Amino acid sequence: GKIKGFFGLTSDISDRKATERMKDEFVSVVGHELRTPLTSIHGSLKLLSTQRLGSLSAKGYEIVDIALKNTDRLTRLINDVLDLERIESGRVTMERRPCDVEQLILQAVQSMQAMADSHRIDIVVESLTTTISVDPDHITQALTNLLSNAIKFSSEGATVWIRAIERETDVILSIRDHGRGIPSDKIETIFDRFQQVDSSDSRQRGGTGLGLAICKKIVQQHGGKIWVESTFGFGSTFFLTLPTS
Secondary structure (H helix, E strand, O other), rough: OOOOOOOOOOOOHHHHHHHHHHHHHHHHHHHHHHHHHHHHHHHHHHHHOOOOOEOOHHHHHHHHHHHHHHHHHHHHHHHHHHHHHHHHHOOOOOOOEEEEHHHHHHHHHHHHHHHHHHHHOOEEEEEEEEEEEHHHHHHHHHHHHHHHHEEEEEEOOOOOOOOEEEEEEEEEEEOOOOOOOHHHHHHOOOOOOOOOOOHHHHHHHOOOOHHHHHHHHHHHHHOOOOOOOOOOOOOOEEEEEEEEO
16 A cells, blocks of 8 residues: 555657747747838838829729738738747736726727728627726737637628626636638637638638637636637637636
């Protein structure tokens, strides 16, 4: 009944950690170096599109518009990559303070209202007045990402619901839509980097495939959980929990 000894197995992962650190530094440097010329290119294209440098033919305006949309998409991609890299490397500190759940939800809804109006989507809010300790900017970013997805993948005239329920030790938030849903084989991987239901989504809807990965990291750093329930063809509901203490 007494322990005579033990067996242990140790793996040295120093090389792997060094490689990951080099990768993160490379992503950060490349991202920052791309921002400056991209900003210049975007500004020049904007000047062309507003006719401040002279008039263009109809075909010329069409080409400039395509270039503008692609520079916008590339800017979003760079920003998302840098955000994810900063969060994963621990360089982003979640500055928590008491926040009202209803105000966080309303702030996210206001940010996405213009997009919802352009898609003729109604956003229905069912919130509650309770206080939780979170980083308001990052939680709003997560809610905005989830609302953006719900709007993009809903048909015109549809409704998106965002709801908050207080439980014993946490608050659970849900964003529900009646869009196309997620296939069962994608449920487990949808929160990974560059994972999308359809590879054409990034071109047609302007996504980067990093929004849900960023949401997951933000929620995890708050000690919460995030998951999705979906039936393909009938919509999806994304859930996230945030501890009340």
